[in-house]
Amino acid sequence: MNTAYDDAHGTDSRNLDINDPLRARIARAVAQVRATTPLAQSLTNFVTINLVANAQLAVGGTAAMHYSGEEAAALDHGASKATYINMGTLLEPFRTEYPAAARNAAEHGLPWVLDPVGAGAGELRGDILRAFAATPPTIIRCNASEAIALAGIWHLDGADARARAGVEASDEVDEAIDAAHALARFTGGVVSVSGAVDLVTDGERDFRLPGGSVWMTKITGAGCSLGGVTATYACVADPLTAAMAAALHYNRAADSAERESNGPGSFQVAFLDALWNTTADEIAQSPIYVS
Numbered sequence: 001m002n003t004a005y006d007d008a009h010g011t012d013s014r015n016l017d018i019n020d021p022l023r024a025r026i027a028r029a030v031a032q033v034r035a036t037t038p039l040a041q042s043l044t045n046f047v048t049i050n051l052v053a054n055a056q057l058a059v060g061g062t063a064a065m066h067y068s069g070e071e072a073a074a075l076d077h078g079a080s081k082a083t084y085i086n087m088g089t090l091l092e093p094f095r096t097e098y099p100a101a102a103r104n105a106a107e108h109g110l111p112w113v114l115d116p117v118g119a120g121a122g123e124l125r126g127d128i129l130r131a132f133a134a135t136p137p138t139i140i141r142c143n144a145s146e147a148i149a150l151a152g153i154w155h156l157d158g159a160d161a162r163a164r165a166g167v168e169a170s171d172e173v174d175e176a177i178d179a180a181h182a183l184a185r186f187t188g189g190v191v192s193v194s195g196a197v198d199l200v201t202d203g204e205r206d207f208r209l210p211g212g213s214v215w216m217t218k219i220t221g222a223g224c225s226l227g228g229v230t231a232t233y234a235c236v237a238d239p240l241t242a243a244m245a246a247a248l249h250y251n252r253a254a255d256s257a258e259r260e261s262n263g264p265g266s267f268q269v270a271f272l273d274a275l276w277n278t279t280a281d282e283i284a285q286s287p288i289y290v291s
């Protein structure tokens with residue numbers, strides 16, 4: 001039987017087998033975060049910093065926010081198991097502090113997650129993103145426009161690299177597929193592109209994750225906090241599992257929050273509650289279209 005998803009995306013994608021080991025790894029990651037409250041440190045924008053921390057706590061993790069390469073090094077020596085860097089609101093000192101934090105993560109062999117918010121806008125953002133190419137992120141979590149812009153900034157082959165500015169998604173996820181593949185090949189990591197149907201790719205396999213709520217676009221920081229939660233999952237799981245667990249956790253929590261709410265304010269509250277209450281099995285048994 002063809003689903004609405006198949007009709008829209010053709011027949012070369014199929015729902016991942018219910019017994020596929022990836023689903024077990026996702027369920028285990030969800031349980032492990034709740035059991036071990038891992039710390040992912042964040043250097044993130046001033047608009048949505050509170051939602052990022054609250055979402056990390058709501059999935060079971062621990063949050064610590066700062067803007068310093070030195071503090072990143074101290075945390076990498078201590079409790080932090082992953083770093084989240086979000087480019088939303090930049091100040092001049094971040095020109096050196098953000099690449100230092102990325103370097104520290106790489107030197108400690110720890111994963112780091114990049115949200116290239118607004119990629120394509122401004123010299124400072126471009127300079128910092130170019131500096132990251134030396135110690136590339138383990139996971140890139142972005143919207144379609146940002147994936148295309150970042151592939152352009154890094155001059156990657158195969159990307160349709162139209163430089164595009166802006167913090168809200170305007171390209172459809174599928175338009176960013178070549179850019180996402182190029183980014184994954186360049187970093188050797190995973191790229192997670194959000195939208196109505198999310199795309200997670202390691203450059204070899206593409207996973208499309210339907211569901212979630214359009215209300216996510218009416219609260220600021222849905223994407224930023226998804227980046228933070230992706231870092232939380234990267235504390236306990238390999239990059240592909242972490243990106244999948246975070247995106248699926250978001251989709252199932254958003255499905256449930258939409259049923260409970262009647263506007264953006266009540267949606268955000270219901271969404272945090274749903275992050276807390278959604279079960280590991282609900283997350284791991286989600287539709288996952290693989291191609």
Ligand SMILES: Nc1ncnc2c1ncn2[C@@H]1O[C@H](COP(=O)(O)OP(=O)(O)OP(=O)(O)O)[C@@H](O)[C@H]1O
Pocket residue numbers: 117142143167168169194195196197198211212213214216217219220221222223224225226247250251
């Ligand atoms: N039309 C939609 N329908 C359902 N879910 C959506 C839709 N658009 C986005 N989402 C979900 O919202 C979350 C954030 O994705 P989005 O693409 O809005 O990020 P973003 O553009 O980086 O957001 P922001 O920068 O405002 O934080 C993801 O979980 C994604 O699945």
Ligand SMILES: Cc1ncsc1CCO
Pocket residue numbers: 045047048088089117167220221223224
């Ligand atoms: C609205 C906004 N401006 C800078 S960062 C941010 C949050 C969404 O990325």
Ligand SMILES: [Mg+2]
Pocket residue numbers: 115117143167168223224
């Ligand atoms: Mg964003």
